[in-house]
Amino acid sequence: MDASLRKFFALTQERLAAWLGIDRTTLALVETGRRALPQGRGVQDARLAMAMAGRTLDLTSGSRAIAPLPPPPIEREPVEARLDYCRHHADRLRYQLRQLRRHAAPYEARLAAVPALRAWTGPVSDPAREARWLATFEAEAMEALAQHYGAGPQRLLEARISALDHEAALLESLLAEAAAPPVSRPGE
Template structure:
């Protein structure tokens, strides 16, 4: 039972021993069922157990504990630092996205022009050379759009931007909810 209380409170055996006035080794032995709890620890164990149940130990009759202490408000410094990081990197990624869109434009233009070039029915000086050239620019455009600058790479960047922007929004809201720092 005491080891459950210790685990619930996140206490080390050393901390539990300090509360009980015994060594860490004595706590380990008692929890390991090698021996019973040392004499004189019962009152402290009862107090700790009842406190985890929201009660104050009193030999005349246990009573409800005072309200719990509130958790401390988050430190705004790391939140502000992460917010700045998110905003900076979202901006950097928006710039990268704009560059990808610029890079994609000529490749998209190639794919748009290819059907008209292939539909030409007039005489061609070297049909095999022309078809190889058309296949080459089509292949280059497809590879660039698939793996470097097309819809897929752009959507991946947009997803990263959206994630950073949403994270920044949550962080900004959290900072707005924090109590104002006391003036010095």
Template structure:
């Protein structure tokens, strides 16, 4: 029973032994079933057990416990720091995205021009050389767009930006809520 209560409250054996007024070894022995806790320590264990159930121990009859203590409000400093981090990196990624779009434009222009170049039916000096050159242009454009600066890499950056912007939005809301719940001191 003591180990269940200890785990529920996140207590170490040292803290539990201090509450019960016994050694840590005695708590460990009680938890492993080797020895029981001293009878005089039972009230402390009962009080702790009932407190986890929202009750105050009273030999005349247990009664409801007072309301729980409120959890502390989040410290705004790390939230503000992370918000600044998100804003900075989202801005940096937006710049990278714009650079990717600029880098992609010539490759997209190549792909747009290739059908017209291939559709030409007039005479060419060296048809095989021209076909190889056009194939090289196409492969370079497709490879660059696929792996470096095209829709896929751009969408990945957009997803990262959206994630950072959503994180920043959640942080701003939390900071506003924290500020609204913080008493103003004069």
């Protein structure tokens, strides 16, 4: 006996040893090949090995297939809670996105105005001061758009919204699937 049977069923050594009616240290020695399975414990081992293949040993007719138990149904409550979370946070992020776009507008207007302001050919009372002011005017707009309100921050929010919307759609289909009556199998 090696550990493959135990791993197949995700059993601890303690749990398998209890099934076999031996202590855990004995099982460890059996699994490493340093000891044979104690006399009379092979039936339990064989039963579990056959169950791994979905079969049982019938002493009158030999081996026969056994239908597995169905898995438990999907619990709706955690799925519904996660769906509510996704919808709420997607809506919150949509609001933030609208706010970002609203805040971006004046900075985008600055960038649109800078070339026209620099193209002025008329007299200026202090050209150096005006050049500094225009440089600051532009730099503030560039920083605000790059760091807080522009395309980068907006696209990041759009990605998060898209992910939450996608997750919500999957959760909705999962809930619809869970609500559908089970499909009967042939022979049932």
